[in-house]
Amino acid sequence: MTAVAPVGLALVLAALPAVVVPVTLTVKSAPATARAFPIGWFVGLCVAVSLLVLLADVVAIPEGDGPWISSARIGLGLLLVVLGVRRWFARAQAEDDVPAWFTGIADMRAGRAFGLAFLLAAANPKNLVVVVVAAAEIAGATLLRDQVAGLLLFALVGSLGVAAPVLAAGVLGERATPALAVVDAWLTRHVSALVAIALVALGLYVGIGGVRG
DSSP, X not given: OTTHHHHHHHHHHHTHHHXXXXXXXXXXXXXXXXXXXXXXXXXXXHHHHHHHHHHHHHHOOSSSSOHHHHHHHHHHHHHHHHHHHHHHHTHHHHXXXXXXXXXXXXXXXXXXXXXXXXXXXXXOHHHHHHHHHHHHHHHTOSSHHHHHHHHHHHHHHHTHHHHHHHHHHHHHGGGHHHHHHHHHHHHHHHXXXXXXXXXXXXXXXXXXXXXXX
C-alpha cells in the first residue's frame, strides 16, 4: 500500500490553494480554530476514500488487481494530464480568481473551519480526482487491513500541506509568523503552475501504471 504515498504527495500539491486557509487561521485566529482545519481535512479524506473503496468493492467483481483497475488507472491518468494542461494554460486567470469560500477566513470558528476543510477535502472536484486515484489503488488490495493501512497512509500524507502551518506555529510560536507570510506570498505567485505540474506528473504516473498492469 506504499503506492498511495506518491498519490498523497500529489494531493498536497494539488491542494496548495487551500493551504492559505490554515496559514491565515494560524496567524489571525485562535489555536483551536487553526487545528480544526487539518483535522477536518484528514477526516474528509478518510470519509471520501472509504466511500469510494466501498463502492469499488460492490461494483468490482473480480478480486485482486483485475483489468478494470488497469482501465481505471489509464482513464484517470489521461484525465489528470488533461486537467493539468488546462490548468497550466489558464494559470494567469486562475491566479486572479478568488474562491467564494475564501471570504471571512479570519473570522471563522473551529466548527466552521472543520466543516470547510471537510468539504474541500471530500467534495472539491480538483481534489476528488486525486482521491479517486487513491481509492482505485486501495481497492486493489484484497485484505481489509491492507486497505485500512493504505487509507490512513494516504490521508496522513495528503494532510501534510494543510497541517504544516499549524505544526510550524506549534514548534516555533510567534517566530513562525514571518515565515508563514513569506510562504503565503510565494504560494500566491506560483500555486497555479505547481498544481498544473503536479496533475500532469500524477497523471503520467497513474497512466503508465495502468498500461503496465
